[in-house]
Amino acid sequence: MRRFPQPIVNLVAAFSRLPGxxxxxxxxxVFYLLKQPKADLSVMARALVELGEKIQVCEQCFTYSERxxxxxxxxxxRDPSVVCVVEESRDIATIEATNVFQGLYHxxxxxxxxxxGMTPDVIRIKEITDRVEANTNIQEIILALSPxxxxxxxMMYLQKQLAxxxxxxxxxxxxxxxxxxxxxxxxxxxxxxxxxxxxx
Amino acid sequence: MRRFPQPIVNLVAAFSRLPGxxxxxxxxxVFYLLKQPKADLSVMARALVELGEKIQVCEQCFTYSERxxxxxxxxxxRDPSVVCVVEESRDIATIEATNVFQGLYHxxxxxxxxxxGMTPDVIRIKEITDRVEANTNIQEIILALSPxxxxxxxMMYLQKQLAxxxxxxxxxxxxxxxxxxxxxxxxxxxxxxxxxxxxx
Numbered sequence: 001m002r003r004f005p006q007p008i009v010n011l012v013a014a015f016s017r018l019p020g021x022x023x024x025x026x027x028x029x030v031f032y033l034l035k036q037p038k039a040d041l042s043v044m045a046r047a048l049v050e051l052g053e054k055i056q057v058c059e060q061c062f063t064y065s066e067r068x069x070x071x072x073x074x075x076x077x078r079d080p081s082v083v084c085v086v087e088e089s090r091d092i093a094t095i096e097a098t099n100v101f102q103g104l105y106h107x108x109x110x111x112x113x114x115x116x117g118m119t120p121d122v123i124r125i126k127e128i129t130d131r132v133e134a135n136t137n138i139q140e141i142i143l144a145l146s147p148x149x150x151x152x153x154x155m156m157y158l159q160k161q162l163a164x165x166x167x168x169x170x171x172x173x174x175x176x177x178x179x180x181x182x183x184x185x186x187x188x189x190x191x192x193x194x195x196x197x198x199x200x
Numbered sequence: 201m202r203r204f205p206q207p208i209v210n211l212v213a214a215f216s217r218l219p220g221x222x223x224x225x226x227x228x229x230v231f232y233l234l235k236q237p238k239a240d241l242s243v244m245a246r247a248l249v250e251l252g253e254k255i256q257v258c259e260q261c262f263t264y265s266e267r268x269x270x271x272x273x274x275x276x277x278r279d280p281s282v283v284c285v286v287e288e289s290r291d292i293a294t295i296e297a298t299n300v301f302q303g304l305y306h307x308x309x310x311x312x313x314x315x316x317g318m319t320p321d322v323i324r325i326k327e328i329t330d331r332v333e334a335n336t337n338i339q340e341i342i343l344a345l346s347p348x349x350x351x352x353x354x355m356m357y358l359q360k361q362l363a364x365x366x367x368x369x370x371x372x373x374x375x376x377x378x379x380x381x382x383x384x385x386x387x388x389x390x391x392x393x394x395x396x397x398x399x400x
Contacts, residue, residue, distance in 0.1 A: 005264060007255050008264065010251075011244075011251050014247045017240070018229045021229075028220075047207065047214045048242075048248070051207045051233065054207045055205060064208065064234060089231070089234075096203065
């Protein structure tokens with residue numbers, strides 16, 4: 001990058017570490033911020049510090065929360081007999097938005113991908129098997145991972161690990177998404193949609 | 201956005217104000233930051249605060265600097281008889297990188313665009329005319345604005361304003377950029393390149 005005053009260079013360096021942000025985009029952010037009132041800079045700075053200070057990880061489901069026992073795990077209205085395994089904390093928000101699931105969660109923290117260093121001991125596989133073993137009232141584990149190569153591998157691995165505990169292990173249905181056209185559906189999805197057809 | 205702990209929501213809101221960043225991108229940034237060491241968050245927070253505290257505007261050329269008299273304006277090796285008018289502070293870095301220009305600068309702070317509220321009194325047109333009037337040793341003013349509609353309008357306007365002071369007013373040459381092919385050059389650029397041809 002070209003010569004700018006040090007405070008600009010420092011912030012550009014900090015922003016450049018964000019995913020998908022290069023020095024040019026970072027510089028654009030900085031020049032935008034320079035035109036804003038100084039209070040906006042303090043607000044962003046405070047939000048960053050608070051993120052580091054206040055966000056913790058729930059000790060049971062490993063989601064990000066302001067407490068070590070998250071709102072979902074401690075909600076007496078939730079059904080503790082069903083645990084939904086998701087890849088990341090943000091997937092919980094996506095599933096919660098459907099208003100369909102009333103059970104608890106388990107955040108895996110990634111999917112199996114040995115080339116990228118994501119081996120079974122790096123993601124929280126032991127934590128979910130331990131939890132299932134310790135809680136005899138867990139009757140079903142829903143594997144809600146994305147149907148990608150790594151997601152499928154992880155679900156297959158988890159299913160084998162959990163099978164020995166004798167609980168029901170399920171996965172999300174595959175089928176046509178709302179608004180899809182038959183013409184452009186791939187054969188695997190369409191095949192699964194046919195196999196999983198429902199009476200109307 | 202869906203329900204997340206307040207510190208996450210706050211930072212997403214702050215990041216969403218950056219240009220080209222929506223709630224989804226902001227959330228991606230926040231989840232990336234959550235996986236980084238806490239020291240990284242403090243570094244970014246400190247850089248933000250320092251940007252607000254340390255960056256000032258040069259009183260002569262209006263570029264961003266750590267002082268109110270910038271390094272270029274106070275450099276005795278620079279030629280004070282030529283002033284280059286640019287749109288934004290960052291354009292100075294681009295021109296400096298060429299190592300061709302040794303004069304001083306004037307940052308306009310935008311180009312004329314009345315629909316967006318950029319009228320002659322919003323950008324620093326009075327400041328440059330006042331500066332030219334006060335400094336009789338300024339012999340040439342280079343208008344280094346982008347050859348877009350708004351840039352051209354602004355250059356035309358500035359040229360009229362500056363004409364009465366009897367100094368040389370020039371603009372950047374139009375021609376083929378390095379690596380261009382004649383086949384795809386537009387007729388205006390090619391016409392100007394022909395008119396501005398040089399002996400070799």
